[in-house]
Amino acid sequence: MSKSFRRFHLTAAPLALALTTLPAAAQQPIVLDPVILSGGFSPVEAAAYGRAATVLTAEEMEQRGVTSVQDALRGLPGVSVSSSGASNTAVRIRGGESRHTLILIDGVNAGAGDQPYDLSGLDLADIERIEVLRGPQSVYYGSDAASGVVNIITRKADRSGGYAKAEAGNGGALAFGHAVVADRWRLQADLGFREDRGYDHSVAGTGDKDGIRRATMGFSGEWSASEDLRLGFSSRHTEERYWYDGTNFAATSAEDYLEADADFWADRDERINLLWGEFASLDGRLIHRLS
Template sequence: MTRSTLLASVAIFSSLTTTAFAQDTFDLGEIIVSGGLSPIETARYGGAASVITAQDIEDRGITNVQDALRTLPGVSVNGSSNTFTQVRIRGGEANHTLILIDGVEAAGGDGEYILSGLETANIARIELLRGPQSVFYGANASAGVINIITDKGEEGTTARTTLEVGDATTATAFVAQRNARGGISLSLSRTDDEGYDQSGDGGEKDGLERNTAILSGDYLVTDDLRLGFTVRRSEERYDFDDTPFGST
């Protein structure tokens, strides 16, 4: 084969290859690369995510966030009664789980939170994102992120109260005023539980009282800028018995 023939063969092969590749191309559609700030459908998100809505919480009769997290797959919750809660995702350490309340860090790293004291009465949804999210949220989120979102109300005026009476008494109140650009909301809750004698020796009951108040507001300053605030205060008083170590 002469040099000219070889060059002609290479040119023909290159042309055929280019044509073949051109015929195999197809449109991938819209691709969204998100840093955690852009809304995206759950079905289209590449990570493993779960959501517990307010309706899910009501249907299951869950009263606190600690028990709500136990319903999520891949999540292990260590903690009971009035104690700090350790949340492990997919076998990771508790200090690798970042817990946010309305975007504000409540637990992460060496910090823990008493999730049994966080009631579900006025919570809109709980979002769980599994897997290493440290790229967006820091090293505290290397196992996953939990975001607890409180209710902000709907457009117009929202007002509701609840009262549950039984072994414990729980009362809640919620009021909000919103328009197209923002609004303000106030959430109040109180729990009074007489409890039981944890020592088992016939002593007095070990009860608890918990009061929680959440004030939130936000306003859309421009089409691309929304300013907001959340102030949350929770106070809990509870009784307990000393453990008689070494006794039978």
């Protein structure tokens, strides 16, 4: 035991002596180059983005041949679009209720209070892209977005000019827009009209057609007060009329359930007015927005 202890003691002595010399060497300061940490302000590839999100551009929707927002949303993963008649359209994301899907138009809640928004005949004429966010990250927008968010972004011209479109068929459509863009400001107007004559919903096919008619006017503008500060506004006004059949709850057959010959109709009037300001900091990597 004693020999083993002495052997260990003699072996550990040089190590203890070496350790006592370390503090003297560590007293010499080591100056490092500045280290800058900036997390969250770097662009991320869409394929590497961790959230379940889909972006539909105007070019993609035109290639698909769709003319309304509800038709553009059909076929997206995790999104269910169901319609009853010409105007009552509900959007459900990942099995949630329609009241758990928040519909935004240029970042403004399009719904009335706590009620879900019916997309109805929302036209794509002046829409630049549609962003759909699915999953729990959407709760950032509140309890109305427990299932997801659909953000509809209207067109913002980057140069002066206009466009005009016309369609004909079982109804018709007209769209017109013009913008004046200068170095520090932009003014833009968009007008759209669409009429869909619909079809006969009755079983016997002897009723009248239930269609929808919708007109939209949009005005927007912005001004660059400085290199970092931008101010702007937008105003959107939509009027809609849609026709529907009455219901006979005393019917004894499927043919008698709908009052297909009755000329029932309803009107919708929507207005969205927005004032906003944006201030850029950190060389444009951080945007502060008040709207």
